[in-house]
Amino acid sequence: MPQQDRAHATREAILRAAAEEFDRLGYERTSLTAVLTRAGLTKGAFYFHFASKEAVAAALVERQDELWAEVRQAWRIRGVDPLSALHGMFLESADRMAADVVLRAGVRLNAEREIGYPGVPNTHMMWEKLIGTYLVEARERGHLLPGVDPEAVARTLCSAALGARLISSATTSCADFPDRLREVLRHVLPCVVPAGWKLSGSHNAPEEVIGP
Numbered sequence: 001m002p003q004q005d006r007a008h009a010t011r012e013a014i015l016r017a018a019a020e021e022f023d024r025l026g027y028e029r030t031s032l033t034a035v036l037t038r039a040g041l042t043k044g045a046f047y048f049h050f051a052s053k054e055a056v057a058a059a060l061v062e063r064q065d066e067l068w069a070e071v072r073q074a075w076r077i078r079g080v081d082p083l084s085a086l087h088g089m090f091l092e093s094a095d096r097m098a099a100d101v102v103l104r105a106g107v108r109l110n111a112e113r114e115i116g117y118p119g120v121p122n123t124h125m126m127w128e129k130l131i132g133t134y135l136v137e138a139r140e141r142g143h144l145l146p147g148v149d150p151e152a153v154a155r156t157l158c159s160a161a162l163g164a165r166l167i168s169s170a171t172t173s174c175a176d177f178p179d180r181l182r183e184v185l186r187h188v189l190p191c192v193v194p195a196g197w198k199l200s201g202s203h204n205a206p207e208e209v210i211g212p
Helices: 001-027 030-037 043-049 053-074 082-099 100-116 124-138 152-172 177-191
Strands: none
Touching: 001 030, 001 043, 001 053, 001 100, 030 053, 053 082, 053 100, 082 100, 082 124, 082 152, 082 177, 100 124, 100 152, 100 177, 124 152, 152 177
């Protein structure tokens, strides 16, 4: 294996081992020794790629930031209506969280980093605002029932999704998070869209009727 490929493989092994420990225990309770043992690497190999436990945690947070940006961009270029895009992003995000420990660890680390730091932009509030923009656009297109408040729906969806994730992560390592999130969407969206409204090309739900 070429040296560059070996270096990349070693870095990925460190990230995955660290992600598995962070996902299981959180940042404070994870030791560098445990990460090295899980990865089967020496301290020298670790420090060649990362300066500290904090540095590898930062890399995991950065990776989840990049992935969410990719998901948003992918749905943007599909050209579907805003509610279908929103529905698809929710479900795709849940599926990815359940399948990818590196992503889960990045999300957990990012949330832990924000606790106790009022000046740090809150990820949940940022997602709430983003979801609100999709819902405002849906209202402008006539895809919401009259009188529906897009910001209230955004708050409801974000709160329910966060609760579903926390419960799922504590009980099944997010294995049932997709099912929980599908339940949230199945109960909330029919209350805010016209009768018979259909999703268009949504994630694993093509042409699904969600209206009452």
